[in-house]
Amino acid sequence: MVKNNVVEQYSKYVMTTYTRTPLVIVKGKGKYVWDDKGKRYLDFFPGWAVSGLGHCHPRVVKGVKEQVEKIIHVSNNYYNVLQGELAGEIIKNSFPGKVFFCNSGAEAVESAIKLARKYGGSKRYEIIGMNNSFHGRTLAAITLTGQKNYQKGFEPLPAGFKHVPFNDYTALEKAITKKTAAIVIEPIQGEGGINVAGKAYLKKVRKLCDKRDILLILDEIQTGLGRTGKMFCYQHYGITPDAMTLAKTLGGGLPIGALVAGSKVSEVLTPGTHASTFGGSPIVCAASLAVFEAIKKDKLLKNVNSVSKYLFKKIAWLKVKYPDIIKGVRGKGLMIGVVLKCPGAEIASRALKKGLLINCTQTNIIRLLPPLTISKKDVDRAVSILDKLLKTR
């Protein structure tokens, strides 16, 4: 009843920029969401990793509730207590430097692009991105994104971007010129199909950047905040980026983006060169501080690592059982791609009918980004649904 109304309103009044799954979500709690008919779904793709702690996490809810009564917005020409606190928390958990706050991943990437341009100056303006990457939908972010389908129809694109194959050091080294200011890499390509950067590769890229005075910028918008079993994915690699971008789980469901600039570049963007009206508002900072608190106090990194091992094992079991359907599995922590030998959209839509939310990317990769709070029992439930689906395929 409600559903028809909602869909009708969307078709009349909301721009059709999304292919929407026919599901009206009215409630969320932890690993579950409920639709308008009261049906419950186990969410293994909570808000594209935005609700990385699960839906309406009690610490996030408490933080937001307390803050909303005090003050909702403080403009950035004044100080707000929580913004400074959150920046400190991010820096203490990553590398020395400073943080710029905005409202989304794409804006964080834009900020990183501006930082690189400002650092490089008028002669060193080129930025190298990776094939198959994804960095968001603003004009510069789609230009940095190494997938033509996101750029089509928006030409002419801004100048100064080029792309090389992911994990190919020789190609990257060859692409560098006197004009190169920065290299941008997702340590694990999310939308591109859960492609994991090699350890030796990233270490060599770090060295190359040091030698040529090129900024190494990591896009940790999907991989950040515990998703891969460490607070930030780069920490698996024994390297430190010059800057990184964050969003998604950082806000615990609220819109936030952040550019974290290491000490070498933390003073590059000066008053008047960059800004965001809403960036780092007290409400989102309260939510974000609660995310850090939950990751630490609830020992979520430990949980991610132990549940991850279990989930990988279970998928390996499915692979043995369905060798004609499953080709392989890859990823780190709870950022997992199941590579299929067939299109995955149909499997995702059948999973939905059976009460499991998952995603398909790059036509044949089932992407799983379950909440960092899930248990082995939740994994059993999800795998049992997948097992039933694959049996009848």
Ligand SMILES: Cc1ncc(COP(=O)(O)O)c(C=O)c1O
């Ligand atoms: C790695 C990465 N960068 C940037 C973005 C863009 O973020 P947003 O949609 O918040 O602008 C995304 C979104 O999926 C992403 O996964």
